[in-house]
Amino acid sequence: xxxxARLPRLVACGATLALALSLAACGDGSGGASxxxxxxxxxxxxxxxxxxxxRIVDTFNKTSDVKVVLDTIPGAxxxxxxxTIISTPQAPDVFFNWGGGSIKxxxxxxxxxxxxxxxxxxxxxxxxxxxxxxxxAVVDGxxxxxxxxxxxxxxxxxxxxxxxxxxxxxxxxxxELLDVVGKLKxxxxxxxxxxxxxxxxxxxxxxxxYDRVAGPELFEKAVGGDKSAWESADSKKALSMLExxxxxxxxxxxxxxxxxxxGASPALLASGKAGFELMGSWYYSQQQTDAREFAEKNLxxxxxxxxxxxxxxxxxxxxxxxxxxxxxxxxxxxxxxAEFLKLMYSDEFxxxxxxxxxxxxxxxxxxxxxxxxxxxxxxxxYDLVTDAPSFQLSxxxxxxxxxxxPMHQAVQQFFNGQLDADGFIKAMQALPTE
Amino acid sequence: MTTQITSARPAAGPRKGAxxxxxxxSATNVGRPGFTWALPATVFFALFAIVPLIMVAVLxxxxxxxxxxxxxxxxxxxxxxxxxxxxxxxxxLTLLLTALGVVIQTPLSIVLGVxxxxxxxxxxxLSVIYFVPLLLSATAVSVLWRALLDPNFGIPxxxxxxxxxxxxxxxxxxxxxxxAFVSTWQFTPFHTLIYQGAARAVPQVLYQAAEIDGAGRxxxxxxxxxxxxxxxxxTSMILMIVGGLTTFETVLILTQGGPGTDTTISAYxxxxxxxxGFDFGTGSAIALALVIAATIISLIVVRVxxxxxxxxxxxxxx
Numbered sequence: 180x181x182x183x184a185r186l187p188r189l190v191a192c193g194a195t196l197a198l199a200l201s202l203a204a205c206g207d208g209s210g211g212a213s214x215x216x217x218x219x220x221x222x223x224x225x226x227x228x229x230x231x232x233x234r235i236v237d238t239f240n241k242t243s244d245v246k247v248v249l250d251t252i253p254g255a256x257x258x259x260x261x262x263t264i265i266s267t268p269q270a271p272d273v274f275f276n277w278g279g280g281s282i283k284x285x286x287x288x289x290x291x292x293x294x295x296x297x298x299x300x301x302x303x304x305x306x307x308x309x310x311x312x313x314x315x316a317v318v319d320g321x322x323x324x325x326x327x328x329x330x331x332x333x334x335x336x337x338x339x340x341x342x343x344x345x346x347x348x349x350x351x352x353x354x355e356l357l358d359v360v361g362k363l364k365x366x367x368x369x370x371x372x373x374x375x376x377x378x379x380x381x382x383x384x385x386x387x388x389y390d391r392v393a394g395p396e397l398f399e400k401a402v403g404g405d406k407s408a409w410e411s412a413d414s415k416k417a418l419s420m421l422e423x424x425x426x427x428x429x430x431x432x433x434x435x436x437x438x439x440x441x442g443a444s445p446a447l448l449a450s451g452k453a454g455f456e457l458m459g460s461w462y463y464s465q466q467q468t469d470a471r472e473f474a475e476k477n478l479x480x481x482x483x484x485x486x487x488x489x490x491x492x493x494x495x496x497x498x499x500x501x502x503x504x505x506x507x508x509x510x511x512x513x514x515x516x517a518e519f520l521k522l523m524y525s526d527e528f529x530x531x532x533x534x535x536x537x538x539x540x541x542x543x544x545x546x547x548x549x550x551x552x553x554x555x556x557x558x559x560x561y562d563l564v565t566d567a568p569s570f571q572l573s574x575x576x577x578x579x580x581x582x583x584x585p586m587h588q589a590v591q592q593f594f595n596g597q598l599d600a601d602g603f604i605k606a607m608q609a610l611p612t613e
Numbered sequence: 614m615t616t617q618i619t620s621a622r623p624a625a626g627p628r629k630g631a632x633x634x635x636x637x638x639s640a641t642n643v644g645r646p647g648f649t650w651a652l653p654a655t656v657f658f659a660l661f662a663i664v665p666l667i668m669v670a671v672l673x674x675x676x677x678x679x680x681x682x683x684x685x686x687x688x689x690x691x692x693x694x695x696x697x698x699x700x701x702x703x704x705x706l707t708l709l710l711t712a713l714g715v716v717i718q719t720p721l722s723i724v725l726g727v728x729x730x731x732x733x734x735x736x737x738x739l740s741v742i743y744f745v746p747l748l749l750s751a752t753a754v755s756v757l758w759r760a761l762l763d764p765n766f767g768i769p770x771x772x773x774x775x776x777x778x779x780x781x782x783x784x785x786x787x788x789x790x791x792x793a794f795v796s797t798w799q800f801t802p803f804h805t806l807i808y809q810g811a812a813r814a815v816p817q818v819l820y821q822a823a824e825i826d827g828a829g830r831x832x833x834x835x836x837x838x839x840x841x842x843x844x845x846x847x848t849s850m851i852l853m854i855v856g857g858l859t860t861f862e863t864v865l866i867l868t869q870g871g872p873g874t875d876t877t878i879s880a881y882x883x884x885x886x887x888x889x890g891f892d893f894g895t896g897s898a899i900a901l902a903l904v905i906a907a908t909i910i911s912l913i914v915v916r917v918x919x920x921x922x923x924x925x926x927x928x929x930x931x
Binding site: 259262263265266284285288290375376377378431432433434435436437438441443446447452580581582583584588591592595597598 | 678679680681759760762778779781782869870873874885890891892
């Protein structure tokens with residue numbers, strides 16, 4: 180079957196482990212996060228947004244004595260690789276993250292610098308950002324992150340042409356959504372595209388529905404360790420509503436074989452084979468790249484429908500609140516780092532982010548929206564985020580990393596019927612919360 | 614350094630001296646294999662295989678999330694694995710996929726290999742085409758098939774009569790079927806190559822004798838070719854088994870262990886625990902269990918088949 184013996188490869192994995200292990204051992208007590216070269220290393224997720232980060236670094240280096248070096252880790256393995264190096268001498272001084280659960284283990288391991296002193300010296304580091312975004316990098320009452328890049332709320336996108344043909348409007352309430360699902364089915368299209376093969380898109384439906392039905396408090400309780408939250412009546416109600424939606428055929432029958440990451444589910448919407456897709460705000464630029472004509476003519480977007488009688492504020496949103504820069508405790512240039520972080524609310528930063536389609540969450544973003552590449556879309560997102568009483572961080576980001584695989588499994592199994600509501604509740608209760 | 618090579622003729626003077634004086638080198642010594650020659654490979658093997666293996670073994674008794682220092686927890690990781698239903702399921706799935714691989718690929722590659730060993734027209738051209746899948750990396754192959762099997766834009770969309778709603782990755786049976794199929798598609802060429810070489814090595818006199826005795830093509834195949842392929846079959850099967858036990862990329866890309874945990878094989882479970890869940894202790898325990906299992910199964914195959922006694926397939930020929 181497999182020709183090249185896999186044993187060596189397994190062993191190579193072991194070697195990586197072993198290497199990391201010995202590095203970790205060296206790291207203890209030797210201090211100095213690679214800053215013995217008199218520079219600050221900034222580690223970021225390697226993707227298209229890097230061009231803005233490079234520009235900001237250049238701006239900073241023009242005036243600063245302590246230079247910033249930008250290191251990028253390409254691909255989706257960012258979190259894994261970060262965790263492998265963060266307790267070694269190779270650790271960066273400043274690094275990109277998603278706030279919340281993504282940095283909690285580092286805080287627990289006492290690797291991160293609380294930024295409260297920095298903020299005391301320069302209150303703008305906090306006050307220049309939208310409060311509900313800034314809060315999601317607060318762990319145990321201390322700030323550990325300064326927002327960078329942009330916010331990514333989850334929106335309900337749709338194909339205008341498909342909706343027109345079926346004679347329906349984007350649904351404002353859950354009942355309307357169920358109604359629209361039926362009408363789209365009659366038209367012979369999949370009502371809602373879902374990349375269930377990736378699992379995290381499936382999770383987005385849980386996040387919104389739980390928030391609408393029970394309010395953000397239920398999840399906050401659960402992620403805080405109170406597992407009874409999952410057994411509450413609200414939890415069961417949200418699950419039964421999801422079940423109803425799945426049973427109504429909203430997602431078709433083969434969603435678990437469809438992926439978002441290989442472009443299949445966005446193609447469903449773009450080709451008119453589906454009416455809706457629930458996805459993060461990056462979907463807009465994704466469609467512009469993949470299906471330009473569709474994106475310009477027929478791509479619509481709306482907030483998630485409201486749920487009648489639900490406890491959550493209908494203006495609440497969920498998604499990736501923002502990306503953040505966190506600082507390592509052992510950095511030898513905290514003053515220079517503080518100076519660098521100030522650039523994250525500079526005009527230059529906001530303009531550059533808007534131009535590549537990101538929506539920064541600084542208080543002055545508003546002033547630059549009209550001149551951005553897609554003002555209407557930027558405005559919609561901006562209003563949504565500023566008006567939202569709560570912005571729930573994606574579940575898999577809010578929980579510790581060890582929870583994400585079993586959580587994704589439970590989410591997938593509930594949708595395809597392998598788990599009933601009780602099974603799902605049990606699976607969520609079994610997740611580690613710290 | 615012990616470079617002791619027994620020389621055929623009595624050496625002139627002590628060997629130690631011979632090494633220092635270049636003129637003392639005997640013709641029989643030069644170019645003969647000695648331990649020194651194996652040293653670089655041995656050092657690399659020790660450094661990149663043995664040492665990590667030992668460290669993985671040590672790590673399997675520790676709790677470590679990649680941050681700070683590992684903490685010794687004794688048998689915790691192991692006892693948790695024994696009680697873990699996903700782990701047990703993953704072992705069955707691994708064995709199932711391995712068995713499927715052997716059962717499907719062995720007959721297929723024997724038939725193809727024996728055919729490719731012949732002298733038919735177009736044989737060379739077709740053999741080259743068969744060989745192409747092996748030249749692609751498992752990752753590329755998986756990405757390719759994932760796209761080809763997309764229910765809305767791939768083959769299932771055009772062949773609804775065969776695939777139904779095309780939910781191949783959403784159900785256990787079909788997901789496992791796809792995994793077995795993709796492995797077969799990629800690795801049959803390699804085993805075909807083994808059987809082709811072996812079939813070519815069967816002495817022609819056997820067939821000539823059989824023909825005189827009046828044996829037809831099928832009898833020749835079952836009574837001469839197949840028995841003569843015995844050692845190659847064992848080689849090929851050991852490779853299939855070890856490969857099957859450590860399958861990884863196809864699962865990572867095609868199913869990610871899903872739906873649910875329905876295709877979570879042990880190697881993928883190890884990756885999930887160690888590199889996605891940051892539980893390196895448990896990950897190491899799974900890795901070590903896999904290494905041990907693969908070694909034991911290989912040994913059993915070698916023993917049962919008599920391969921260790923080097924019983925050749927040529928017996929009775931010369």
